[in-house]
């Protein structure tokens with residue numbers, strides 16, 4: 634059985650799979666894009682803008698995050714996703730405000746912190762401004778990759794910033810007066826962005842109040858993009874349109890973004906909320922590998938207690954006290970005495986315990 638938790642940050646929603654103990658099978662850790670698309674499908678699947686895996690660390694972090702877009706492609710980073718992941722970790726482990734995590738991502742170590750009001754403040758690291766690191770073929774002009782992007786019917790003045798993942802920011806007069814879908818889809822795959830790009834149309838209401846509409850790489854229009862809000866503030870600061878901290882309004886709600894002193898790390902503060910926990914139905918399980926734990930390594934296996942599934946592969950090693958017979962009898966007795974409904978209840982009880990713990994914590 635594969636459990637998942639659904640979380641959302643300003644309506645940018647994710648399915649989170651717990652694998653910090655290395656318990657996820659290879660078919661989940663290296664997911665088939667078709668399977669990710671199926672999970673994220675809002676009618677035939679669970680529905681989400683992406684899938685997030687919590688994995689054991691490979692370096693100095695507390696854990697490693699992988700994020701897959703709804704189209705199955707992998708992204709380097711996700712701002713709303715990392716807030717959701719931090720909220721999930723706090724919910725799972727019972728962490729209190731002040732808790733900080735160092736999360737390994739392809740964009741580097743990202744550090745969320747749980748605030749006393751339940752929001753997450755995230756040190757998102759420094760923005761990438763060098764065109765090759767975004768990546769874009771736009772030239773660097775006064776410290777910002779910028780220029781003109783030709784579309785079918787016109788050219789748009791754009792600026793690009795990386796937050797580990799690529800973003801293009803397009804300042805406009807009026808967000809409601811643009812052909813959002815056409816421009817968003819065209820810029821996502823524009824030749825100026827060899828790894829494709831996330832697209833943000835920006836209307837400046839005041840130097841500390843920005844509004845964006847988001848077209849995400851691999852997901853299309855979404856209600857919010859955390860890395861996009863950070864990239865937008867950086868671009869707006871370097872274009873002389875904004876102060877070094879601002880509220881960035883998105884269709885799903887506001888984020889507080891700061892780039893103190895116009896250098897170093899960008900800070901993002903915003904909410905992340907649990908939606909529900911669930912168990913994948915057999916139809917939604919990844920195809921191929923079965924969902925069993927990794928086999929013990931030889932070292933561990935040498936010192937491990939007698940296990941007839943491993944030690945009696947060729948022939949029974951304890952015919953007078955065959956554990957397999959005893960185990961089979963126990964399993965048979967369990968199957969005979971337990972209805973399918975009761976088994977499903979057992980599975981959902983562990984979810985229920987987690988949910989209860991969350992409610993108890995929130996009502997303290």
Ligand SMILES: N[C@@H](CCC[C@H](N)C(=O)O)C(=O)O
Nearest residue numbers: 708711712713798858859860
């Ligand atoms: N919604 C995310 C970004 C998710 C990844 C993005 N679509 C990409 O491909 O880079 C966020 O909140 O940052």
